[in-house]
Amino acid sequence: MVAVLTSDVVRRIKFVQLITITLQSFMETVQYLDLNTKLETIRVSSLHALAYCPRLFYLEEVEELYTQDAAVFAGRRLHTELEKKEDEEWEELFLVSEELGLRGRVDALRTRDGETIPYEHKRGRCHRDEKKQPQAWESDKLQILAYACLLESALGLPIKEGRIRYHADNVLVHVPLDDAGRQAVRDAIQQARQLQQSTHRPPVADNERLCARCSLAPVCLPEEARLVHDREWQPIRLFPEDDTRQIIHVLEPGTAVGRTGEQIKIARRGQPEEKIPAQQIGQLVLHSFSQISTQALYFCAEHGIGVHFISGGGRYLGSFDIRQGSIQRRVRQYAALSNSETCLELAKRLVICRGQGQRKFLMRGTRGKAASEILQTAIKQMQVLLKQVPSVKSIASLLGMEGRLAALYFGALPSLILPNVANELQFDGRNRRPPKDRFNTMLGFGYSLLLKDVMNAILTVGLEPALGLYHQPRTQAPPLALDLMEIFRVPLVDMPIVASINRGQWDVKEDFEARGNRVWLSEAGKRKFVDMYERRKQETWKHPVTEYSLTYRRLLELEVRLLEKEWSGEGGLFAQLIVR
Known part of the structure; x- marks a missing residue:
C-alpha cells in the first residue's frame, strides 16, 4: 500500500520537523552554556x-x-x-x-x-x-x-x-x-540550583493555606491542579475575578498614539488629545491607519499593555509580542505539541467543545415554539457526529468531521433569525475575504476581535502562538490562537450577533458600507460592534468544572493557563466551557 500525502500534511510535517530541529539546537545551546558559563548567584x-x-x-x-x-x-x-x-x-x-x-x-x-x-x-x-x-x-x-x-x-x-x-x-x-x-x-x-536546572514545575504545596496568601496563585492555579487529582475537591477561587483595565480601540484613521510621562497619549484628528494613565489600560487596539510611536511601544511592553493591529476592513493583522522570560514554558509546549497523540486528543476536545456549543445554541431556537425541519435535522445530525469524535484516529479525519459539523450549524443558523428582520441582515451561508453580506461582515469582524483577545491571552501566559495542536500553519493567524478561538466563537461572537439583529440594533445603511458585492462595517458600525463585544466580555459564565463564575475576559486567560496544564501533569480541565 502506498501512502499519499496531501500538500497540507507535507507542510505540517515540515513545520514539525523545523520545530524539532529548533528545539534540539536550543537544548544543545542550553547544555553548552551550562557547561561553559559560571553559575549566577x-x-x-x-x-x-x-x-x-x-x-x-x-x-x-x-x-x-x-x-x-x-x-x-x-x-x-x-x-x-x-x-x-x-x-x-x-x-x-x-x-x-x-x-x-x-x-x-x-x-x-x-x-x-x-x-x-x-x-x-x-x-x-x-x-x-x-x-x-x-x-x-x-x-x-x-x-x-x-x-x-x-x-x-x-x-x-x-x-x-x-x-x-x-x-x-x-x-x-x-x-x-x-x-x-x-x-x-x-x-x-x-x-535552588537543582530546581534551576529542571524543566518540570514542582507540584503545588500540600498546605493550601499558603496558596491563599500567594501573589502568584493566578498563574500557578493551585486549586485547579488539586481539582484535577480530586474531582470531589471544592476549590477556592484564587484566580482574579476581572481585569478592570480599559481596552482602548483606536478606530479613527490617522490617529497618533504616543507616550507622555506615565500616560498614553492619543491624538485624533480635529480632537483634543486624550491622556490615560498606564495602569488603567489593558490593551491598545489600533484599527485602520492609526500609528503608535516607538516610545509608546516600549512603554506598553514595560507595563504589560497588549498592542494589537486590525485592518480597516476588519481583518486581524498581528500583535506586539511582549513576552519575557517564558523560555521554559515554550520548551514544554514544543515537547508536548510535537507529540501527534497529544495533539489529537486535545483537538478532539476542541471539536467537541465548539460542536456542542453550536448545537446547544441551535437548540435555543426550539424553545417555546415549533422548530423548522432544517433546525431539527441539524440538531439531530450534529449529535450523531459528536458521538463519533472520540473514536477519530487522525487530525485529517477530525478536520473533515469538523467541516460537516460547521456546515450543519451554518446551514441551520438562519432559523434563529426572526422573520421580521430586514432582508439585508438575513444570513444565507458563510462567506469571507471579503464578506458579501452584513451578517458575514459582523462575523468576520467579531472573529478578528476574538482572535486579538486570544492572542493577548497567549502572550500574557507566555506560550508560542505559532505552534498549535489542531489548525495548520497559515500566513496570518497563528495556529494556537485559531485553536483556542474554537472555545469562544459561539458565546462571544455568534450569540451576540444573532441577539442584536433580532433586537433591531442595526441600521442597514448607517452601520454598513456596501461596495459592489462587498460589505464592510462603517465607522459608526465598528463603534457599535466594539461596544457590544466588549460589554459581552464583561458578562460572567460559571465554569462547569471549577464551578466558580468569571467574566469572559478572565476566562480567555484562564483557558490558556488550563491548556498549559495539559502538558504539566495537571490536565483535564481544558476545553470544558460549553454553552448551556
Missing part, C-alpha cells in the same frame, strides 16, 4: 520563596513570572517609610558572594556592643508557638540566616544572629546563626 529573597513553596521559587526564578498585588505594594511602602527615618546606625547594603553563590540587599544593619546585626522587616504578624511565644516563620528565618551568611562570606564579619521586625504586632524576633543555620542555607542553595 542566587538572590536571598528567592530563598524566601523557596522555603515558602518550591513551586513559587520555580515560577519566579526559572520562568520569571512576577505579579504585583496589594501585599507587594504594601511591603514596598513599608520599606520606603523606613528609609526616610533618620538613624545614623541604620544602613542598607547590597552584597554579592561568589563563594557562597548568593547576592542580596540587606534591609538594615545595626551595631550593638561591637556586634553587627542584620535586620529584616516584615509587614505582617509573626508566628506563635504552642506557648504563644513569638517566632519567625520558616521562610523568614531562612531569609535572615542567608543574609547573615552573606555578610560573613562577603565582608568577613562574624555574625551571631539576625533579627526580624514584624510590624503588624510590633514584635522583634532574634534568630541565632549557628552551624545548623549555616547548613540550612547551604542546603537551600543546593536545592
Whole structure:
C-alpha cells in the first residue's frame, strides 16, 4: 500500500520537523552554556520563596513570572517609610558572594556592643508557638540566616544572629546563626540550583493555606491542579475575578498614539488629545491607519499593555509580542505539541467543545415554539457526529468531521433569525475575504476581535502562538490562537450577533458600507460592534468544572493557563466551557 500525502500534511510535517530541529539546537545551546558559563548567584529573597513553596521559587526564578498585588505594594511602602527615618546606625547594603553563590540587599544593619546585626522587616504578624511565644516563620528565618551568611562570606564579619521586625504586632524576633543555620542555607542553595536546572514545575504545596496568601496563585492555579487529582475537591477561587483595565480601540484613521510621562497619549484628528494613565489600560487596539510611536511601544511592553493591529476592513493583522522570560514554558509546549497523540486528543476536545456549543445554541431556537425541519435535522445530525469524535484516529479525519459539523450549524443558523428582520441582515451561508453580506461582515469582524483577545491571552501566559495542536500553519493567524478561538466563537461572537439583529440594533445603511458585492462595517458600525463585544466580555459564565463564575475576559486567560496544564501533569480541565 502506498501512502499519499496531501500538500497540507507535507507542510505540517515540515513545520514539525523545523520545530524539532529548533528545539534540539536550543537544548544543545542550553547544555553548552551550562557547561561553559559560571553559575549566577542566587538572590536571598528567592530563598524566601523557596522555603515558602518550591513551586513559587520555580515560577519566579526559572520562568520569571512576577505579579504585583496589594501585599507587594504594601511591603514596598513599608520599606520606603523606613528609609526616610533618620538613624545614623541604620544602613542598607547590597552584597554579592561568589563563594557562597548568593547576592542580596540587606534591609538594615545595626551595631550593638561591637556586634553587627542584620535586620529584616516584615509587614505582617509573626508566628506563635504552642506557648504563644513569638517566632519567625520558616521562610523568614531562612531569609535572615542567608543574609547573615552573606555578610560573613562577603565582608568577613562574624555574625551571631539576625533579627526580624514584624510590624503588624510590633514584635522583634532574634534568630541565632549557628552551624545548623549555616547548613540550612547551604542546603537551600543546593536545592535552588537543582530546581534551576529542571524543566518540570514542582507540584503545588500540600498546605493550601499558603496558596491563599500567594501573589502568584493566578498563574500557578493551585486549586485547579488539586481539582484535577480530586474531582470531589471544592476549590477556592484564587484566580482574579476581572481585569478592570480599559481596552482602548483606536478606530479613527490617522490617529497618533504616543507616550507622555506615565500616560498614553492619543491624538485624533480635529480632537483634543486624550491622556490615560498606564495602569488603567489593558490593551491598545489600533484599527485602520492609526500609528503608535516607538516610545509608546516600549512603554506598553514595560507595563504589560497588549498592542494589537486590525485592518480597516476588519481583518486581524498581528500583535506586539511582549513576552519575557517564558523560555521554559515554550520548551514544554514544543515537547508536548510535537507529540501527534497529544495533539489529537486535545483537538478532539476542541471539536467537541465548539460542536456542542453550536448545537446547544441551535437548540435555543426550539424553545417555546415549533422548530423548522432544517433546525431539527441539524440538531439531530450534529449529535450523531459528536458521538463519533472520540473514536477519530487522525487530525485529517477530525478536520473533515469538523467541516460537516460547521456546515450543519451554518446551514441551520438562519432559523434563529426572526422573520421580521430586514432582508439585508438575513444570513444565507458563510462567506469571507471579503464578506458579501452584513451578517458575514459582523462575523468576520467579531472573529478578528476574538482572535486579538486570544492572542493577548497567549502572550500574557507566555506560550508560542505559532505552534498549535489542531489548525495548520497559515500566513496570518497563528495556529494556537485559531485553536483556542474554537472555545469562544459561539458565546462571544455568534450569540451576540444573532441577539442584536433580532433586537433591531442595526441600521442597514448607517452601520454598513456596501461596495459592489462587498460589505464592510462603517465607522459608526465598528463603534457599535466594539461596544457590544466588549460589554459581552464583561458578562460572567460559571465554569462547569471549577464551578466558580468569571467574566469572559478572565476566562480567555484562564483557558490558556488550563491548556498549559495539559502538558504539566495537571490536565483535564481544558476545553470544558460549553454553552448551556
